[in-house]
Amino acid sequence: MTPTLPLLQVENVAKAYGALQAVDSVSFSLFPGECVAILGPNGAGKSTLIEMLVGLTQPDSGSILYGNRPLATHKAEILEEIGVQLQESHLYKKYTVEETLRLFASFYQGPTQEKAILTRLNLQEKAHTRLEHLSGGQKKRVYIGCALVHNPTLLFLDEPTAALDPQSRIHLWELIVSLKKEGRGILLATHHLEEAEFLADRLVILSEGRVVATGSPTELIAKYGKKEEVIVRKRGGLEEVFLQLTGRGLHDE
Amino acid sequence: MSKSLLEMVKGRLREFRREPSAFFFVLFMPILWMVILGGAFSRTSQPQAHIGWIPTEGEFATHIREALEKDPHFIVKQGDLSTQRHLLGTGAVDLYIDVEENQVRYHFDAQHPEALHTRRWVDESLQSAMGRISPVLTEDRRESIPGSRYIDFLIPGLLAFSLFTTSLFGTGMTIVSHRRDNLLKRFLTTPIRPSEYILSHLIGRLLIMMLEIAIILSTGNLLFGFQIQGSFLAFLFLCVVGTSAFASMAIAIGSRMNETGTYNSITNLLMLPMMLLGGIWFSLSHFPEWTQPLLGLLPLTALVNGFRRIALEGGGLLDVLPQSAILLVVGLFCFAWSRKRFLW
Numbered sequence: 001m002t003p004t005l006p007l008l009q010v011e012n013v014a015k016a017y018g019a020l021q022a023v024d025s026v027s028f029s030l031f032p033g034e035c036v037a038i039l040g041p042n043g044a045g046k047s048t049l050i051e052m053l054v055g056l057t058q059p060d061s062g063s064i065l066y067g068n069r070p071l072a073t074h075k076a077e078i079l080e081e082i083g084v085q086l087q088e089s090h091l092y093k094k095y096t097v098e099e100t101l102r103l104f105a106s107f108y109q110g111p112t113q114e115k116a117i118l119t120r121l122n123l124q125e126k127a128h129t130r131l132e133h134l135s136g137g138q139k140k141r142v143y144i145g146c147a148l149v150h151n152p153t154l155l156f157l158d159e160p161t162a163a164l165d166p167q168s169r170i171h172l173w174e175l176i177v178s179l180k181k182e183g184r185g186i187l188l189a190t191h192h193l194e195e196a197e198f199l200a201d202r203l204v205i206l207s208e209g210r211v212v213a214t215g216s217p218t219e220l221i222a223k224y225g226k227k228e229e230v231i232v233r234k235r236g237g238l239e240e241v242f243l244q245l246t247g248r249g250l251h252d253e
Numbered sequence: 254m255s256k257s258l259l260e261m262v263k264g265r266l267r268e269f270r271r272e273p274s275a276f277f278f279v280l281f282m283p284i285l286w287m288v289i290l291g292g293a294f295s296r297t298s299q300p301q302a303h304i305g306w307i308p309t310e311g312e313f314a315t316h317i318r319e320a321l322e323k324d325p326h327f328i329v330k331q332g333d334l335s336t337q338r339h340l341l342g343t344g345a346v347d348l349y350i351d352v353e354e355n356q357v358r359y360h361f362d363a364q365h366p367e368a369l370h371t372r373r374w375v376d377e378s379l380q381s382a383m384g385r386i387s388p389v390l391t392e393d394r395r396e397s398i399p400g401s402r403y404i405d406f407l408i409p410g411l412l413a414f415s416l417f418t419t420s421l422f423g424t425g426m427t428i429v430s431h432r433r434d435n436l437l438k439r440f441l442t443t444p445i446r447p448s449e450y451i452l453s454h455l456i457g458r459l460l461i462m463m464l465e466i467a468i469i470l471s472t473g474n475l476l477f478g479f480q481i482q483g484s485f486l487a488f489l490f491l492c493v494v495g496t497s498a499f500a501s502m503a504i505a506i507g508s509r510m511n512e513t514g515t516y517n518s519i520t521n522l523l524m525l526p527m528m529l530l531g532g533i534w535f536s537l538s539h540f541p542e543w544t545q546p547l548l549g550l551l552p553l554t555a556l557v558n559g560f561r562r563i564a565l566e567g568g569g570l571l572d573v574l575p576q577s578a579i580l581l582v583v584g585l586f587c588f589a590w591s592r593k594r595f596l597w
Binding site: 080094146 | 440
C-alpha cells in the first residue's frame with residue numbers, strides 16, 4: 001500500500017527577527033482529513049510560523065512542502081489550494097456578506113461556491129447585511145467562509161473562536177469537524193486548550209519558537225498530565241500538559 | 254480586466270458610495286468653496302470702499318465731507334480719532350480722513366494694497382469734486398469677458414485642489430486602514446497579484462474623478478457660466494494625468510504606514526504648503542519673481558497652471574506638455590517607489 005503523501009510537510013523551519021529567534025527548527029506534517037493544532041503561549045512563534053506556511057514571510061532556513069511541491073517555487077498554485085483565516089484580520093465593514101464572499105471568490109481561478117458557503121455557514125438570511133452590522137460570531141463565520149469559498153484542500157485557522165460566546169464556538173467546532181470529515185487538512189493555531197483537545201488529532205506545542213512536544217491529546221495527557229487530574233477533570237489534563245511544557249509564568253511581556 | 258481586478262474596482266466604488274465623508278469631501282466641499290468664493294467675488298453691483306471721517310468744523314471740511322458722501326463708491330463712517338484708529342486696526346475701513354485748515358490728511362497702511370488703492374480712489378474723487386480738470390479726456394467702458402472674472406480663475410484651481418485632496422485622503426487613507434486591519438496580509442494569502450490591488454485604487458480613483466469633474470464643471474457652468482475656452486479633451490487628459498500622479502503620491506506616502514493618524518499628519522504637512530503656494534486662490538505673480546519657476550514645479554501648481562492654460566487661455570494638449578510632463582514624472586516616480594517599498 002502506498003503511504004499517503006502529507007498535504008503539508010514542514011522541516012526544520014526557522015525564522016529570526018534580529019536577536020530574537022521567533023521560530024527555531026520546527027518540523028511536523030499534516031495529512032488529509034487531519035487537524036493539527038499549534039499550541040503555545042503568547043510570543044511562542046505561532047503567528048510567525050503560520051505566516052511562513054502561507055507565504056507571508058520567508059523562512060531563514062528549512063523547507064515547506066505542499067504535497068511534494070516547495071512553497072518557495074510553487075506559491076501561486078499552492079495559494080489556489082489553501083484557505084486562510086488570519087487572526088485579527090478585518091474585512092471591509094461596508095461590504096455585505098455576499099459581496100465579501102464574491103470578492104474573495106474572484107481571486108481564484110477554479111470553481112467557487114459562494115451560495116453553498118452561505119447555506120453551510122447558516123448565513124443565508126444575512127447575505128445582504130453589511131459586516132459592520134453582524135455579531136462577532138457571524139463575522140467569524142464570514143471570515144471562515146472567505147477561506148472556504150474556493151473549496152480548499154488545506155485550511156489554516158488562526159484563533160478561529162477567540163472572543164466568541166459558547167454557542168458560536170460550538171457551532172464553529174461542528175463546522176471544523178465536518179470539514180475534517182470531508183478529507184480537508186486543518187492547521188489550527190489556538191490558545192484554547194479545550195478547543196485543541198476537541199478538534200485536534202495531533203498537537204504541536206511551541207515554546208519560545210521551539211517544538212517542545214508533539215502527539216495526540218491522549219498521548220500527551222498520558223505522558224505529561226497528572227493522573228489524578230485526568231481522572232477528576234476529563235478535559236483538564238491537557239491544561240496541565242500545557243503548563244508543564246511551557247511553564248507557569250506569564251508570557252505577555 | 255481580470256475578474257479579481259474588476260471585483261476590486263467595484264469594491265472601491267462601493268466603499269466610496271457607502272462612506273458619507275467621502276461623498277462630502279468629493280462632491281459637497283468643492284461646490285461649497287465655489288459658491289462662497291464665487292459669490293463673494295462676483296458682485297454685480299459697483300465696488301465700494303469703506304472710509305473713516307473725523308468730524309471737523311469749518312466750510313472746507315464740510316465741502317470735503319459732502320463730496321465724499323455724494324460719491325456712491327464710498328461708505329463713510331464717522332467717529333473721533335480713537336474710533337477711527339480702532340476701525341482701521343480691525344480692517345473695518347481702508348483709511349480714515351481728517352481735515353486741518355485747508356489740508357486733507359489720509360491715514361492708512363501703505364503696505365496694504367487695498368488701502369493704497371482706496372487712497373488713490375478717494376483722492377481722485379475729491380480732486381474732481383473740488384474742481385480739478387483732467388488734461389486728458391478718458392472714458393470708462395466696463396466689460397465682463399468670460400475667463401476674466403475671479404470665478405473663472407478660481408474654478409480650475411478648485412478642481413485641481415479637489416482632485417489633490419480626494420486622492421491623498423481617499424486613496425492613501427484607505428490603504429493605510431487596510432494595512433492596519435491586516436486586510437492586505439489577508440489578500441496576500443490568496444492568488445491575487447499585489448499589483449492588482451494597487452491598480453484597483455488607481456482605476457477606482459479615476460472613475461470617481463470623472464464624477465468629481467462632471468459635478469464641479471457643471472455646477473460652475475450653471476451657477477457662474479464657467480466655460481472651458483480650450484480643448485476639453487486636453488482638459489480631460491490633464492485630469493487623468495493629475496489624478497494618477499496624486500493617487501500615486503498617496504500610495505507612496507501610505508506604502509509603509511499602518512496608523513491613519515500618522516498618515517493624516519504627513520499628508521497635511523504636504524498639503525498645506527501646496528495649497529498656499531499652488532496658485533489656487535490667487536495668482537503666483539504675487540510671489541517674488543525668482544520663486545515662480547520653482548513653484549511651477551510643484552505637482553499641484555502644475556495641474557492648476559495646466560487647467561488655467563486650457564480653460565482660460567484656450568490652450569490645447571501641446572500647450573500643457575510641460576505641466577503634463579511634471580505630473581507624469583511625479584506619478585511614475587511615486588508608483589515605482591511604491592512598487593519597491595510597499596509593505597503588505
